[in-house]
Amino acid sequence: MVLVQVVPHKPLQGHKLLVLVPGGPPPSSLDRIRRAFPGLEVVCREKAWADADAAAGVPDDDWKDTTILVTGSALPTRDVAPKLQYVQLMSAGANHVLDHPMFKEPDVAFCTANGVHGPQISEWVIATFLALQHHIPQYLDQQKQGLWKRVDQPVVDSVKKRVGILGYGSIGRQVARVCTAMGMDVHAYTLHARSTPDSRRDRSYAPPGTGDVEGSFPSKWFSGSSTAEMHEFLGSDLDLLVVSLPLTPKTQGLLSKPEFEVLSKKRTFISNISRGPIVNTEDLIEALENDVIQGAALDVTDPEPLPEGHKLWNTKNLIITPHTSGLSTAYLERVLDILLLNLHQFSEGKELINKVNKKEGY
Known part of the structure; x- marks a missing residue:
């Protein structure tokens, strides 16, 4: 910091x-x-x-x-x-x-x-994750109807749950701080290994009191560029996966059907605040519609802007915002x-x- x-x-x-x-x-x-x-x-x-x-x-x-x-x-x-x-x-x-x-x-x-972006985007990640965990979209619909009725689905709180942060930069570090305060365990993934305390330090800008300067919040740190290394991270019993990677030729389409199959073990909730093309849109829709994953929140999409009538708009268990999480x-x-x-x-x-x-x- x-x-x-x-x-x-x-x-x-x-x-x-x-x-x-x-x-x-x-x-x-x-x-x-x-x-x-x-x-x-x-x-x-x-x-x-x-x-x-x-x-x-x-x-x-x-x-x-x-x-x-x-x-x-x-x-x-x-x-x-x-x-x-x-x-x-x-x-x-x-x-x-x-x-x-x-x-x-x-x-x-x-x-x-x-x-x-760390403070506001971490708030967006948690807000959208908790909104689906607590069925807020359904209750907002019922409010418009003047209907007092409990949703017949369980509410799962975040204590002892695990968040996996794909790309542990400034945004990921603030997400880790907030999730830790909520009682969650943190796993981090970076391209290069961070095996020493010095390599885990954050030397970029961060507003005072935010982030993870020492890199101390993750209980486990994953790294590598191979599919096997990525799948090891995705398969580490994640309840929430936060995508905070830059878009490069190497990260385009990084999350697609094989990755969703790995995440199906825990029906991991996916939050993408990075760039839309990192996640394969068609495969995401299929995973949501078939209950392979629990839900998703997208502040970025592929294509973007998301056109009227696109299938994503009507996909279940999904929150979409028009690239506003960083505001x-x-x-x-x-x-x-x-x-x-x-x-x-x-x-x-x-x-x-x-x-x-x-x-x-x-």
Whole structure:
């Protein structure tokens, strides 16, 4: 975990920060940046997160001297922004910019907003899981009918249940914290082995009081890239599986019919807050309709947006939200916290926080 402190640093004289955000950034955050780096020129433009058109609403003069950029999706080409050195994305992943020419520039560092989503997404995971455990959707339907009637199904609480977290990054670590507080056991899965205390530490950004800095919540840690290693994790008596992996060519379609068959042992509930294509949609529908798994909650789908009339809309034991789990009134402030930390690192020539590994794509 990294905390934010405002300490005067090298002024970044001659550098220009361009901030492209919807609604404009909080003035208090900009004031902190200006106090810490009085020599830094700061320019703000309103731009929707998904607006990838770098030219729309951003004058050419803004781009030509920009060395640092905060953006959702809009990226210039090198000829438009010849001085750009550091891009701070507003998303937890970088999959939407991997094919952009600027991403492939070797001297331009990209950093994600990894860490800003943990609190709100962990709440979404637990809220949707408990909603189905406690039959809230049925009771909401009955409320609309003015019907006072108990659902004739058992209620299962979470104490002594087990959550498996597929991808133990900042979101997964906060899910682990919340689940542990509820009395659940935690299993974690990562691509690379985390066999030492130092390897389990979290060095990315996290809001104070959140996450799992030491990597101490999991009672068991799984790792590997083979199907057998993945199935060992999925077969470890999981009551809840949380998918929090980045979307890469290696993770696309990672969960499909063979994996659902492994999960059928406990009829595991699946929560996907990552990217839709990680889960095979047709196989998920089949698993839900045939009671292979207990239920699912999807904040992401494949396809996305989910079109009207798609079979997922009417699949049983399923909660769908339109990619909203990461929303929070504190979102932008946390992104700018990461920016401030990285401006300190940048001014001293140190490694940036949440820097994307361009080879791995995350």
